[in-house]
Structures are given as structure tokens and as C-alpha cells.
Amino acid sequence: MSETFVRFWGTRGSIPTPGHKTRRYGGNTSCVEVRMNDLLFVCDGGTGLRELGLELQERAPEGLEAHLLFSHMHWDHIQGFPFFVPAYAEKNKLNVYEVTPGETRVQRLLHHQMQSEYFPISFSDLGASIDAGHFTDGELALPGVRVRCLEQPHPGRSFAFSFEAGGRKIVYATDSELDLTLQNPEQAKRDPRALRVMPQQLVDFVSGADLLIADGQYTDAEYVQRVGWGHATASSVVDLAVQARVKQCAVFHHDPMHSDEVVDAKIQSCRERAQNHRSDLIVFGAREGVELKF
Ligand SMILES: [Zn+2]
Ligand SMILES: [Zn+2]
Numbered sequence: 001m002s003e004t005f006v007r008f009w010g011t012r013g014s015i016p017t018p019g020h021k022t023r024r025y026g027g028n029t030s031c032v033e034v035r036m037n038d039l040l041f042v043c044d045g046g047t048g049l050r051e052l053g054l055e056l057q058e059r060a061p062e063g064l065e066a067h068l069l070f071s072h073m074h075w076d077h078i079q080g081f082p083f084f085v086p087a088y089a090e091k092n093k094l095n096v097y098e099v100t101p102g103e104t105r106v107q108r109l110l111h112h113q114m115q116s117e118y119f120p121i122s123f124s125d126l127g128a129s130i131d132a133g134h135f136t137d138g139e140l141a142l143p144g145v146r147v148r149c150l151e152q153p154h155p156g157r158s159f160a161f162s163f164e165a166g167g168r169k170i171v172y173a174t175d176s177e178l179d180l181t182l183q184n185p186e187q188a189k190r191d192p193r194a195l196r197v198m199p200q201q202l203v204d205f206v207s208g209a210d211l212l213i214a215d216g217q218y219t220d221a222e223y224v225q226r227v228g229w230g231h232a233t234a235s236s237v238v239d240l241a242v243q244a245r246v247k248q249c250a251v252f253h254h255d256p257m258h259s260d261e262v263v264d265a266k267i268q269s270c271r272e273r274a275q276n277h278r279s280d281l282i283v284f285g286a287r288e289g290v291e292l293k294f
Helices: 048-059 105-112 185-190 200-206 234-243 260-276
Strands: 005-010 031-036 039-043 065-069 093-098 129-134 146-152 158-165 168-173 211-215 248-252 282-285 291-293
Touching (some): 065 146, 093 105, 105 129, 146 200, 211 234
Parallel strands (some): 039 065, 065 093
Antiparallel strands (some): 005 291, 158 168
16 A cells, blocks of 8 residues: 655635735635545645646656546635646646536536636637536545545535545535534533534544544634634644544635634644643645645
């Protein structure tokens, strides 16, 4: 069994934020590469996808096959796609996935964002073969890696993905308003330090992950001003990870208003929270360019 690699190509939420204030965590929007059992998965096609495409071109000059999983089709998760150079070469094969059988919604929406009103090159001019695959009963039929999906609370809905092979498990769960799903909302309101109890189905989905990559866009103070926007507090991500006995947790989808220093402070409070729960969970802020090996 080969090793599992995870690399962050874009960690920002909502809109790209280049500039000196976001240099360390990065300004590109959601894109995470997962290589498992010799399969290449790409979670979301935010602006980070552009640079991944350039690297893949060098890594596999003879052609490649990639599995692209879109959590949902909000701009910050698809805008890198028209700049993904492997999509332009005939030698490459891209599989994009739908949760609902028979649907080709992902393909259709990728197509739409490349209409001439928005972009100079059309989807039909892309050279790679781009096929729609489907989840059956929440699971993909792929050799050697178990890939599952779970619907999440987000305007227009979104999906989390879990990848398992050779005793390793990676979960990518962005754009999810965890704070709307708490099983003990009254207690959580009364005592912000109390463990926020998550739905059992979600805990089971994430359970035992070597790495959970999760939307933790807001501090608790910010969240009260942004209820219903579809994103979670970093505190709730920690509590999910603790309940699901996750080993490492990457807080992801950083708010565009957050400088590197603000993200540092958010991560520090996450670590203190994990300690208060008497957990040895490792928490860190997802950073563009960082690669982890399992
Ligand atoms: Zn997003
Ligand atoms: Zn979204």
C-alpha cells in the first residue's frame, strides 16, 4: 500500500485574498489534493487549482487521470477550473462527480461559468476527456479507495467527502454550518466552553480520521453576526474532531477578513479548547503549499 499525501493548494474561503496580510496561510480559495493508493483526488476547484494544474503538468507529462470532487458549486470552489491546464490537453482524463444518479449538474455548471459572457474559452473547447461519475448510496465505486459523501448544512447544500485506504482516513468537510446542527444548543449557549454535541451521523462519518479538513471560518464572536451564511465556528470544528476521535484537524476556509495574525489567534484558541476537553487532538490552520504524509 502506497503512502497517502494531502496538499493544500487553496485554503481561503469566499474570495481570493492575495497580499502581504495573508502570505503565510495563503490567499487562494479552496483546493486540496489527496493522493491515496495511487489515485489522484482533487477536492474543489477554487483558485488554488490553477497552481496544482501547473504542477501536475510537470509531474505527469505523459498524461494523467484525476478525480475532481466538488463540495458544491459556489464561486470560491469552481473559479480555478477554467485555469486548470490539464483540462486543455487531450491526453488527460478528468472525472467529475455527482451525488444524484443521472444528474450532470457539476458538468453543466462548470460549462456555464465558461460561457462567453464570463470567460473567453468555452468548456467544449477543453481537450481532456471530462466524464461525470456518480455516487451510489453515498459511495463511489473506485478500485482501492473507499470514497463516501455526506450532505452538509449550507445554502444550496454542500457535501463532505471521506477517503479511506490501507487503514488511513482523510475527511474533507468544508462549507458546513456545524453550529446549526448542535444537539445541545441551549447548553452550548449557556456555557461556551461546554462540548458542543454533534449529530451522530456526522460523528460516524468523520470517526477516527487521521486528518479532518473542516470549515472553521469564524470565531464565536463573529458567528453571531453571520448565522445562516453557511459556515462554522472554529470552536465547533474542534468539538466535532474531539467527539469523532480525529487525530489531526486542519481548520480550513479562512475568512477573507482574517490576516495571518488573526488566523494564528483563532488556532491558538482551538488548541486551548481541545486541551480543555482533555483531548490530545492536533489542531492547525490549513496553509497553502503544505503537504502532509500519512
Ligand atoms: Zn466556500
Ligand atoms: Zn459555499
